[in-house]
Amino acid sequence: MFEQSIILSAIRDAIDWVLGLVGQDISILPLPVQVVLCGLIAAGGLMGAIAFAVLIYVWMERRIAGRMQARRGPNRVGPYGLLQTVADTFKLLRKEDIIPTGANRILFAFAPMLVLAGVVAAFAAIPISWDADKGEPIMIADIDLGIFLITAIVATEVIGVIMAGWASNNKWSLYGAMREAAQVVSYEIPLGLSLLVPVLIVGDLSLGAATEDQLGGNWLIWRNPFMWAVFFIFYVAGLANCKRAPFDLPEAESELVAGFHTEYSGLRFSFFFMEEYASMTLISAIGAIYFFGAGDLFGLQGSSSLIMFGVLLFKILVSIFVMMWIRWTLPRLRIDQVMTLGYKVLTPIAFFLLLGVTVWDLYDLNDKLWELFSRS
Amino acid sequence: MVETFKDFGFAVKTAIKGMGITLKTFFEKPVTLQYPEERPEVDSRYRGIHFLEQEKCISCKVCALACPVDCIHIESELPEKGLYDWDRFDIDYGLCMFCELCCFPCPTNCIHMGKEFDFSRFSRMDLVRNMLTWEGVSPAQKKEVDGIAAEKAAKKAAAAEAKKKAAQDEPKDTQDEKKDGE
Numbered sequence: 001m002f003e004q005s006i007i008l009s010a011i012r013d014a015i016d017w018v019l020g021l022v023g024q025d026i027s028i029l030p031l032p033v034q035v036v037l038c039g040l041i042a043a044g045g046l047m048g049a050i051a052f053a054v055l056i057y058v059w060m061e062r063r064i065a066g067r068m069q070a071r072r073g074p075n076r077v078g079p080y081g082l083l084q085t086v087a088d089t090f091k092l093l094r095k096e097d098i099i100p101t102g103a104n105r106i107l108f109a110f111a112p113m114l115v116l117a118g119v120v121a122a123f124a125a126i127p128i129s130w131d132a133d134k135g136e137p138i139m140i141a142d143i144d145l146g147i148f149l150i151t152a153i154v155a156t157e158v159i160g161v162i163m164a165g166w167a168s169n170n171k172w173s174l175y176g177a178m179r180e181a182a183q184v185v186s187y188e189i190p191l192g193l194s195l196l197v198p199v200l201i202v203g204d205l206s207l208g209a210a211t212e213d214q215l216g217g218n219w220l221i222w223r224n225p226f227m228w229a230v231f232f233i234f235y236v237a238g239l240a241n242c243k244r245a246p247f248d249l250p251e252a253e254s255e256l257v258a259g260f261h262t263e264y265s266g267l268r269f270s271f272f273f274m275e276e277y278a279s280m281t282l283i284s285a286i287g288a289i290y291f292f293g294a295g296d297l298f299g300l301q302g303s304s305s306l307i308m309f310g311v312l313l314f315k316i317l318v319s320i321f322v323m324m325w326i327r328w329t330l331p332r333l334r335i336d337q338v339m340t341l342g343y344k345v346l347t348p349i350a351f352f353l354l355l356g357v358t359v360w361d362l363y364d365l366n367d368k369l370w371e372l373f374s375r376s
Numbered sequence: 377m378v379e380t381f382k383d384f385g386f387a388v389k390t391a392i393k394g395m396g397i398t399l400k401t402f403f404e405k406p407v408t409l410q411y412p413e414e415r416p417e418v419d420s421r422y423r424g425i426h427f428l429e430q431e432k433c434i435s436c437k438v439c440a441l442a443c444p445v446d447c448i449h450i451e452s453e454l455p456e457k458g459l460y461d462w463d464r465f466d467i468d469y470g471l472c473m474f475c476e477l478c479c480f481p482c483p484t485n486c487i488h489m490g491k492e493f494d495f496s497r498f499s500r501m502d503l504v505r506n507m508l509t510w511e512g513v514s515p516a517q518k519k520e521v522d523g524i525a526a527e528k529a530a531k532k533a534a535a536a537e538a539k540k541k542a543a544q545d546e547p548k549d550t551q552d553e554k555k556d557g558e
Binding site for chain 1: 380381384391394395397398399401402404406407408410
């Protein structure tokens with residue numbers, strides 16, 4: 001268990017050091033307790049990191065929205081308005097926790113947690129950096145089926161959303177939930193197909209292997225001429241999957257009040273909010289790792305894992321900026337246009353690209369074309 | 377099929393165009409004014425809070441007469457021509473409708489519409505604004521006015537004394553005359 005994960009073994013070493021202060025050893029704990037304890041600490045750290053990131057993202061979103069509309073955005077609370085989201089969070093925490101009459105209380109309370117848990121759990125299989133000494137990716141769980149686990153676990157979010165919509169006892173919530181289910185399930189097809197292409201090239205389902213494969217500027221996006229189109233499909237499908245504009249039909253405020261989270265307030269609402277930004281980060285991280293070389297900066301980053309983490313973070317932030325840029329530019333699609341785009345445009349193109357990449361790699365066209373050009 | 381892909385291409389093209397516009401705006405300076413700190417430059421003919429040139433004012437009260445809502449209240453004494461003892465020049469901005477009719481009839485052109493525009497207060501009484509830059513007598517003319525007042529007082533005192541003296545000099549005569557009159 002601990003051999004597979006640099007982060008978990010680091011946490012175990014830390015616990016060992018703390019126990020050493022009272023003259024004990026980690027071996028006094030049975031292995032299952034060690035695993036659960038380290039896992040809980042890692043999960044807590046992940047959750048804290050995501051909550052902190054959401055604070056920054058909301059600030060970014062509002063500043064970027066402001067500048068794109070020739071406004072300033074929040075700039076009164078703290079330097080550059082940085083503490084605005086902190087103040088908003090305190091406001092949100094103080095709000096009354098309303099559960100509507102006629103709501104199914106158990107499902108209503110459980111839905112936000114399920115939605116958030118699905119996305120946060122997927123981060124366990126994301127490599128945040130690369131350890132050059134050990135030759136291993138730094139991640140919580142280096143699972144062989146990494147990307148498969150991520151797509152599977154993110155899909156559970158739909159269940160949570162339908163639970164939220166159904167339990168709210170509100171027709172707008174239910175409409176929103178059904179739209180979300182239709183949209184997310186539809187877009188998982190082009191998303192999965194476009195993720196299949198890098199998996200095909202790397203030859204491994206683990207994201208750690210993808211990180212290793214791209215070290216030294218050998219990014220997947222340069223590998224063959226289809227990759228930019230594949231990335232485009234992935235990005236559009238990813239946007240639809242995390243319900244960002246222009247695919248924010250499930251929470252279309254002009255039609256459905258706020259979609260499936262209409263009846264939610266306070267902390268429960270903030271869970272849905274965090275889920276949106278967490279899944280944005282997840283899509284951006286997968287995009288950065290599978291197409292743009294993870295923490296690699298053409299080999300310039302050296303062997304420092306901290307710089308690699310910074311580079312990956314920078315790539316994620318650029319991707320999130322583009323998502324915000326899209327949100328504040330493009331109008332929302334109609335629900336039938338969303339379905340048309342998913343089934344009639346993105347899915348066929350994704351199939352075609354998958355086929356193209358397969359043929360390209362099968363006949364080794366990269367090398368053959370290179371020979372052709374170098375000979376002439 | 378061809379139509380679908382044409383539509384898709386058109387959508388991508390227009391989306392990129394729109395995103396170019398927002399990116400351009402993103403790098404431009406925001407147009408927002410940081411209001412309480414920054415103030416907009418108002419038009420030269422803007423009708424804001426009045427602005428009174430008190431040294432030119434002759435307290436003729438024509439503006440108060442011209443005012444359709446009677447929001448200008450002027451009280452002053454005129455010790456002598458050209459010298460004024462100001463008590464009050466108030467404009468009630470709870471009533472004022474910024475019609476500028478007070479400014480046209482002014483013979484010395486001393487009341488103008490100013491450029492100040494934020495005059496919100498917590499009570500209606502605070503909306504009555506004192507337009508005077510000084511109360512009483514103008515500091516420049518104070519000496520002159522004091523001189524005139526002193527002169528007047530001296531004259532009055534002298535007159536009173538003279539009267540007194542006259543009364544002392546011929547008290548019987550007058551009494552007699554009065555008695556005769558009766």
